[in-house]
Amino acid sequence: MTPPDSTHHQPTRPGEDPLRPHSFDGIQEYDKRLPNWWLLTFYGAIVFWIAYWLYMQQSGLAMGDGKKIDEHMAHVEAVKLAANASLDDPSLWRMSRNSVFVESGKTVFNGTCASCHHVNLTGGIGANLVDSVWIHGARPTDLLKVINEGVLIKGMPAWGPVLGTKKVSEVVAYVLSHHQPPADMVLTENK
Numbered sequence: 725m726t727p728p729d730s731t732h733h734q735p736t737r738p739g740e741d742p743l744r745p746h747s748f749d750g751i752q753e754y755d756k757r758l759p760n761w762w763l764l765t766f767y768g769a770i771v772f773w774i775a776y777w778l779y780m781q782q783s784g785l786a787m788g789d790g791k792k793i794d795e796h797m798a799h800v801e802a803v804k805l806a807a808n809a810s811l812d813d814p815s816l817w818r819m820s821r822n823s824v825f826v827e828s829g830k831t832v833f834n835g836t837c838a839s840c841h842h843v844n845l846t847g848g849i850g851a852n853l854v855d856s857v858w859i860h861g862a863r864p865t866d867l868l869k870v871i872n873e874g875v876l877i878k879g880m881p882a883w884g885p886v887l888g889t890k891k892v893s894e895v896v897a898y899v900l901s902h903h904q905p906p907a908d909m910v911l912t913e914n915k
Contacts, residue, residue, distance in 0.1 A: 742754070805818060811868060816893065817864060819893060819894075820897040820900030825898075826901045828891075836883065836887065837883075860875060867899060872884030
């Protein structure tokens, strides 16, 4: 590196930019300010990065990739379970562990069943659905039958013809989501 030369960094003509006082390999640089558009882009990128980092990593408002994958896999599982025509005990328990079925069942339950069984399933006019006492059978298929056919003596209407099989199975899944499957029942994946 050559020593600074005061004659090289002064403009020789009006309107000519000054040179920096150093020289490297015989090359000198102009002593110019960066353009405003470049500075705006640079500082804007820094501000964007800070805001993005705060939103994605610190605030908890953004949905992370793991949660997106879990939701997508729950949706795929729900489609597979819905395609399964058999509504037996193991498949109803699997539905009760699927968030898509449970959320759909909660919506149907709140619109149809909550007037008698209360929003938190504790009963009122209808039976308590979160305790361990089951009046008309203790299996998921018994619950499905009660919802489909009703119990007119107790005032429970038949919801099967009104709601259809899909919505009834979603309600059963929602009710079962508040319970644990029996220890001797193994929930296997349908392949």
